[in-house]
Structures are given as structure tokens and as C-alpha cells.
Amino acid sequence: MKTRKNNPFKVPKGYFDTLEETLLEKTKTNYNAYGFQTPKGYFNHLEKEILQKTTRNNKKKGNIITRVIFGSASIAAAFLLFFTLQSPSETLVAENKEQAFEDYIETYYLEDFDSFELLSLLEEGEIESTLTYNSKPRNEN
Amino acid sequence: MYALKHPSSREEAFARLVSEYKERLYWHIRKIVLDHDDSNDVVQNTFIKVHLNIENFKENSTLYTWMYRIATNEALNFINSKAKKMGLQNQEWVEAVADGLVADSYFDGDKAALRLQKEVARLPEKQRIVFNMKYFDGMNYDTISEILDTSVGALKASYHHAVKKIKTNLTDEDTKE
Numbered sequence: 578m579k580t581r582k583n584n585p586f587k588v589p590k591g592y593f594d595t596l597e598e599t600l601l602e603k604t605k606t607n608y609n610a611y612g613f614q615t616p617k618g619y620f621n622h623l624e625k626e627i628l629q630k631t632t633r634n635n636k637k638k639g640n641i642i643t644r645v646i647f648g649s650a651s652i653a654a655a656f657l658l659f660f661t662l663q664s665p666s667e668t669l670v671a672e673n674k675e676q677a678f679e680d681y682i683e684t685y686y687l688e689d690f691d692s693f694e695l696l697s698l699l700e701e702g703e704i705e706s707t708l709t710y711n712s713k714p715r716n717e718n
Numbered sequence: 719m720y721a722l723k724h725p726s727s728r729e730e731a732f733a734r735l736v737s738e739y740k741e742r743l744y745w746h747i748r749k750i751v752l753d754h755d756d757s758n759d760v761v762q763n764t765f766i767k768v769h770l771n772i773e774n775f776k777e778n779s780t781l782y783t784w785m786y787r788i789a790t791n792e793a794l795n796f797i798n799s800k801a802k803k804m805g806l807q808n809q810e811w812v813e814a815v816a817d818g819l820v821a822d823s824y825f826d827g828d829k830a831a832l833r834l835q836k837e838v839a840r841l842p843e844k845q846r847i848v849f850n851m852k853y854f855d856g857m858n859y860d861t862i863s864e865i866l867d868t869s870v871g872a873l874k875a876s877y878h879h880a881v882k883k884i885k886t887n888l889t890d891e892d893t894k895e
Contacts (some may be wrong), residue, residue: 611827611834611835613745613824613825614754614824620741623744624733624737624740628733630766631765631769
């Protein structure tokens with residue numbers, strides 16, 4: 578085994594100073610190996626887009642809830658009055674009121690929302706029960 | 719982690735998280751769904767789900783493996799949904815996309831790279847994911863085990879079978895040519 582003193586091999590000047598940086602840079606960008614490419618500047622754009630979506634979601638959450646609460650309060654009052662006066666069956670009235678209220682909200686408030694906006698209407702606990710990601714990966718094989 | 723869960727610092731910490739992991743998660747997803755536009759949809763959904771669920775993250779796994787798990791599930795669910803809409807099995811859909819790589823403007827692999835991708839697409843789903851993570855990304859079995867919630871022994875078997883199938887198929891093709 579040769580000692581460092583007798584080592585005949587050489588490296589360019591300053592090679593080891595830049596090796597680490599070069600390796601880190603390569604391992605970072607080498608994900609783009611094996612032929613796959615992305616559009617130029619894609620990752621800068623991607624970051625902005627994700628942050629815009631998540632920020633917008635936070636803002637919308639407050640606005641939508643406020644709209645639904647204010648809108649629904651008056652509708653609920655109207656339905657309550659109407660069904661209390663009109664219906665012969667109290668149980669049926671209760672079910673109809675609930676259904677009618679849900680139909681109204683779905684028809685006039687929620688029909689244009691995409692699923693992501695609908696999620697923003699849910700409370701954190703409800704989101705947890707529907708979307709929580711402690712789900713295990715699917716093991717099919 | 720505290721910064722991600724605390725409302726006052728959450729958005730800033732999330733922005734750092736996106737910056738740190740966007741490329742790694744994108745490439746992980748890209749190797750599963752193959753197409754750039756599809757990968758773009760999936761990686762965005764992945765980060766949105768991370769954002770929605772970060773407060774519920776239990777810290778019994780690392781944030782890195784938790785996000786990879788979300789990305790993997792999102793990618794597989796995406797394939798499932800696409801295949802179902804077209805009346806195909808998941809693997810049929812993946813193979814069809816792999817066949818189209820030759821005309822994909824965001825794929826510039828040589829003939830060997832193209833052949834390899836087509837063979838990888840023919841693997842069963844789990845073997846395909848394991849092969850991608852081990853062969854292309856160079857992940858160690860412990861990390862893959864945590865992400866896929868599969869024992870290291872089962873992963874080694876999956877990888878072994880995958881490599882064997884790919885080698886056999888490539889050799890058979892060479893013989894035919």
C-alpha cells in the first residue's frame with residue numbers, strides 16, 4: 578500500500594475544495610436523470626403555485642364560512658317559520674327542514690365550489706376524519 | 719416541526735418545506751406517473767394535503783418519510799383514477815404512458831433508457847415503486863420500509879424479483895433482435 582508521499586496520482590488544484598459542492602449539486606439535480614425533463618424554470622413556478630394555493634385556501638376559509646353563516650341564518654329562519662306553520666307532522670317537518678336547508682346550501686352556495694374549496698368549509702376536526710393522512714400505503718403485492 | 723404547527727410561523731415554515739422538498743417529491747412522483755403534467759398535478763395535491771394535515775402529523779415517523787408516503791399514495795391514487803376513467807387496469811395505463819414516452823417532449827432518454835422505462839412499467843405496482851426508489855433514487859431499504867410500511871425482507875424480495883424480470887425481458891428482447 579502506497580503512502581500519501583509516494584502516491585503518483587494527482588488531482589487538479591483546489592479539487593477537494595469544490596468536490597463537496599459539486600457532489601451536493603449533482604445529487605440535487607441528478608433526479609433529472611434517466612431521460613425525464615421538466616419545462617425551464619418549472620420548480621420556481623411550482624413553488625409559487627403551491628404557496629398561492631395554500632394561502633388562498635386559508636383566506637377563502639374565513640370568507641366562505643362567513644357567507645354561509647350569514648346566508649344560512651336567514652334561510653333557516655324562513656324555513657323554520659314556514660314549516661312550523663304549514664306542516665301537520667312535527668317529525669316530518671324536522672326532516673324536511675333539514676333536507677330543504679341542505680338542498681338550499683348545496684344548490685345555491687356549493688354548486689360552483691370545487692372539492693378543494695368544499696374542504697375549506699370543514700372544521701379542522703372534520704378534515705382530520707376525512708383527509709387525515711396516517712393511511713398506510715396500499716400494499717397490493 | 720414546531721414552526722410548522724404553530725399558526726404564527728406556519729406559512730413561513732411551509733414555504734421553506736416546499737422549497738426544500740419540491741424537487742425530490744416531484745421526481746419521486748414523476749417516476750411513478752411518468753408524464754410531466756400529471757406529475758405537476760400530483761405534486762401540487764401532495765403539498766396541499768401536507769398543508770392541510772401538518773397539524774395532525776404525529777411525529778412517529780419523520781416528516782420526510784411522511785411526505786413521501788403522501789406523494790406515493792397520491793401518485794397511485796392518480797393512476798387508479800385515470801385507469802378507471804379509461805376502463806383500463808392500472809398497469810395497462812402505466813404501460814400505455816411508458817409506450818408514449820418516445821414522443822414525450824419532456825423525455826430525452828436514449829434507446830436504453832426508454833427500454834428500461836418500458837420494462838419498469840411492466841412490473842407489478844409494488845415492485846415498480848420499490849425498484850424506482852432503490853435503483854433510480856438510491857434509497858436505503860430502511861427508509862423505503864418506513865415510507866411503504868413494508869418489511870425490509872419483503873422489499874429485498876420485491877427488488878430482487880423486479881431486477882430479475884427486467885434482466886430476463888431485456889435479454890429476451892436482445893435475443894429476438
